[in-house]
Amino acid sequence: SISYGRMDQWLFPFYDADIKNKRLTKEFALELIEVQYVKMNNPTKLKDKGTVKVRNGRGFGGESLTIGGVDKDGNDATNDLTMLMLEGSAHTRMMNPWICVRMHENTPYELKVKTVECIRAGYGHPKLFNDTPAIKAMLSKGVTLEEARDYCVVGCVEPSLPGKEFGWLDSGYVNTAKMMEMVLNGGSTLDGKKIGPNTGSLETYKTFEEVLESVDKQFQYWTDQLCSCLNITDEVHRMVKPTPYVSAFFQGCIESGKDMTEGGVKYNGTAPQGAGIATCADSLSTIKKLMFDDKSHTGSELLAAVKNNWEGYEKLYALVNSSKIPHYGNDNDYADELFKFMFETYCKNIKGRKNPRGGEFSPGVYTVNANVGMGLYTNASLDGRKISEPISDNMGPVHTAGGSHDISGPTAIVNSVSKVDHSLASNGTLLNLRFPEEAVAGIEGRDILISFIDEYISKKGMHVQFNVMSAETMKAAQNNPKDYKDMLVRVAGYSAYFVELGKPLQDDLIYRTELRF
Incomplete structure (x- = not known):
């Protein structure tokens, strides 16, 4: 898998300098990010018949891009690029990159809103990671606290240190x-x-x-x-x-x-x-x-x-x-x-x-x-x-x-999942949840989902991601694939075009419990 690391962090000094020197506008920076996202969908790889039967739709295989979280001192690290990279994802609605938003107890409300608005758009991005158990998991590998706070996500859900760790994840x-x-x-x-x-x-x-x-x-x-x-x-x-x-x-x-x-x-x-x-x-x-x-x-x-x-x-x-x-x-x-x-x-x-x-x-x-x-x-x-x-x-x-x-x-699912210490799984955990579109609609639905995520973070679950799509919509796509060629769904740690998935995997997505608040 390929990981672009904490791109909103390592790219920010260049962005900040260009904005201050008026070499770049925020609008053009967003356009560059969107073009980059489109380009990220070019690489692919050949797969054998057995793999395609159950694991198709993965593109090249793991272009994770991590944003948000805390800095090396433990303070919130949200910046302009954090927001722009989410916005670019919502505008392009591409399979790649796999956006991962790091969250913690002091994540700004504005980032929560923008994150939930992307989730509600129903194209499967972003996935969410909780800094508290993830950093604890990194510390258990023997890294320093400053290094642990700088973790990024590789592939679907694997926390790692960019440039410092070969974890054979x-x-x-x-x-x-x-x-x-x-x-x-x-x-x-x-x-x-x-x-x-x-x-x-x-x-x-x-x-x-x-x-x-x-x-x-x-x-x-x-x-x-x-x-x-x-x-x-x-x-x-x-x-x-x-x-x-x-x-x-x-x-x-x-x-x-x-x-x-x-x-x-x-x-x-x-x-x-x-x-x-x-x-x-x-x-x-x-x-x-x-x-x-x-x-x-x-x-x-x-x-x-x-x-x-x-x-x-x-x-x-x-x-x-x-x-x-x-x-x-x-x-x-x-x-x-x-x-x-x-x-x-x-x-x-x-x-x-x-x-x-x-x-x-x-x-x-x-x-x-x-x-x-x-x-x-x-x-x-x-x-x-x-x-x-x-x-x-x-x-x-x-x-x-x-x-x-x-x-x-x-x-109840969150309460059950959070009864284990996620940090023991230092190579990551993964939780899929699915809501029909109407369950999170409107201002009320947005605020309920934000509160739900807050509760999950406070209970120290490491990872969660959402499919906002009804079983009826997926069944319709299964029966009439030509009408749903651009429908992205959250499979696991990644999003994929539903009609490109093998039928066993499509059925698994359809049969997952449809949740309502």
Whole structure:
């Protein structure tokens, strides 16, 4: 991915000098920004058929541009270019760049208004990052406070230090729902393939604590495999894929005489991300509620249901997808504590491992849109998912063909999401929310959305982004793509033209819960 860093910060001295010397007007500066945005959409890359099926519409792959936030002293850094870069985004409505607005408790009201007006325009930009947990996450990597305050976003949601950090962000996607299969079935997939250690199964667990211990053991085993593979790949990159040109732009490489693949950069990391955390959490909630609390279903029955893709277990399927089972995303501590357990289990099994470049591993908790592709090759799960359905997306609640599991509205989702310490995921978190156009319309809708964002920032969620588009509009575009060629939607950490997305990804967007205040 390409990141343009904090462009409103590093470009501002040149802009300020030209304005003061009357070499430039604000209007012409805006025009230059808009032309630049159009130009940023020229690069693209070829993709294989499998990628296009579920991950089309991404352009070159990650042109993030970060604005706003605090300066190195912790003061608000908003300036004219912050506003102009948002305005240019609204005027051009292009897929790129992926605008990211850094926010904090002292973000100016004017910037909040302009940010929300862009969000309400319904083209998927910008995404929002919260300085408090993001800076805390950067500090956990060992950077200084001044450096941490200068973080930018790379790709979708990965915080990084421009010119100082080679974090190998997005180094691998981890299908935690697949790991949960081993917990259910004694180290074997539901279709009988023995691929992991036998840490118990639904037919042998006597207590729920044994289930949680099994989860921890499986995650430790599979993250061992993951990190070993990534370290081998890291060493191969050093041998066959050195990057001398890019290395010249990073502090430390010229001074040490080492390529960035050899550890020449000041800060080095490896950052894989966990996918399907809510799928695992709601699966645990099903087990805890039905098998141990109510004692209404045996472990053998639950295991048989998912092995048979819920066929012959229609009543159980309906029950698992109903509100009678506590589900993450409804501000229910019963379910949210299980999400917190899954989140922390993944992070602790990644954080701090060593890589060949002298750095450490850094966990992320997000899927971008890989939850769709992963779901295609994942068996049924005890959250009420059937074979081939997407696993849960990013930090969001589960939504299956049987129904969305979050039924208590957007404030409940925020309360659930903020019960975890986002800074533990130092490679970033991602939260998608979708509102129909009328839910945020008018002055009242604008002010409600601003207040909603303020509350999310105060509760220390790291990231949030919005799709302001109804399911009906997306269904119409799916049925009549020629009439909606320029319709941008927020997919995950990026925006894309809806009609260019593969149908599985389009369906995933349509089925996401439509929220109202």
